[in-house]
Amino acid sequence: MERLQSWGPLGAGGVLLVFFLVLSFVASLPVSLALISGGFLLVGFLFGKATTMSRWITWLFLVSPVAIVSVLLVMNGPVLALIPLAALASAGVGLTIRAYWTPSRRPGLITALVGWTGILLVTAFFVLPSLLEASFTKTESTTFPPFRLETLDGVGFSSTTFAGKVVVLDFWATWCGPCIQAFPEYQRLHEKYRDNPEIAFYAVNTSWRNDTREMAQQFMRERGFTFPAVYDSLSRASTLLNIRSIPTTLVFDRKGVLRLRHTGSSAGTGRFFRTISETIEQLLSEP
Numbered sequence: 344m345e346r347l348q349s350w351g352p353l354g355a356g357g358v359l360l361v362f363f364l365v366l367s368f369v370a371s372l373p374v375s376l377a378l379i380s381g382g383f384l385l386v387g388f389l390f391g392k393a394t395t396m397s398r399w400i401t402w403l404f405l406v407s408p409v410a411i412v413s414v415l416l417v418m419n420g421p422v423l424a425l426i427p428l429a430a431l432a433s434a435g436v437g438l439t440i441r442a443y444w445t446p447s448r449r450p451g452l453i454t455a456l457v458g459w460t461g462i463l464l465v466t467a468f469f470v471l472p473s474l475l476e477a478s479f480t481k482t483e484s485t486t487f488p489p490f491r492l493e494t495l496d497g498v499g500f501s502s503t504t505f506a507g508k509v510v511v512l513d514f515w516a517t518w519c520g521p522c523i524q525a526f527p528e529y530q531r532l533h534e535k536y537r538d539n540p541e542i543a544f545y546a547v548n549t550s551w552r553n554d555t556r557e558m559a560q561q562f563m564r565e566r567g568f569t570f571p572a573v574y575d576s577l578s579r580a581s582t583l584l585n586i587r588s589i590p591t592t593l594v595f596d597r598k599g600v601l602r603l604r605h606t607g608s609s610a611g612t613g614r615f616f617r618t619i620s621e622t623i624e625q626l627l628s629e630p
Contacts, residue, residue, distance in 0.1 A: 522590040
């Protein structure tokens with residue numbers, strides 16, 4: 344029985360992380376943060392112990408599965424570290440409330456529980472979107488040598504064909520959940536400007552982790568997105584443009600100068616669409 348109680352938090356934490364990975368494909372980041380943190384709060388409460396040592400052991404069991412996915416989250420954008428931090432803090436709060444859960448203390452603990460839930464909701468739906476918006480970098484002004492990309496049919500072309508256009512490149516992969524989450528907003532951008540010959544949109548498959556041209560082609564066909572998708576064979580363009588994690592969006596002005604770089608996903612907040620649109624409008628107004 345004791346062994347079951349000891350391994351219970353580890354199993355529950357693992358189940359919650361599988362749940363989070365599924366959420367990363369179907370839900371917005373604010374919703375993911377709220378749900379996964381709420382889940383860890385509940386698990387912490389259910390497995391809470393009376394002794395301080397037992398609480399620490401239980402918390403460490405919860406930390407173990409979180410550590411597995413935390414690195415992946417941070418690689419897709421440092422702001423995403425807020426999600427595992429909120430989950431672990433929620434587990435600690437749940438453990439603590441359970442440890443002191445007695446009839447005399449119950450009203451105060453319920454107040455604390457409601458207060459922490461409020462903090463989680465504010466963090467998920469106000470703090471996280473604000474941090475995601477702040478992750479947009481507008482001060483960049485970098486010129487790169489020409490690079491080559493390929494259509495999904497295998498036809499190569501040079502970035503020199505972008506001359507005189509505002510160009511938006513979105514780097515992605517078929518296995519990248521945050522990339523896929525951002526695609527509906529990228530589709531909205533493409534539809535807004537598709538009749539403007541001065542703007543070019545390309546979703547660039549990085550070919551990371553053996554993502555093939557055929558896999559990218561099948562993905563685009565099955566999902567029904569209509570914006571142009573291209574392939575970065577051997578990741579040469581990604582390396583040249585300093586793409587270190589995905590999704591990453593780059594916006595170039597008419598002279599081929601990189602003016603905006605955004606790393607990470609802000610899907611579900613609407614900020615990606617607004618910020619990229621504002622940048623495009625600014626660049627179109629420049630001579």
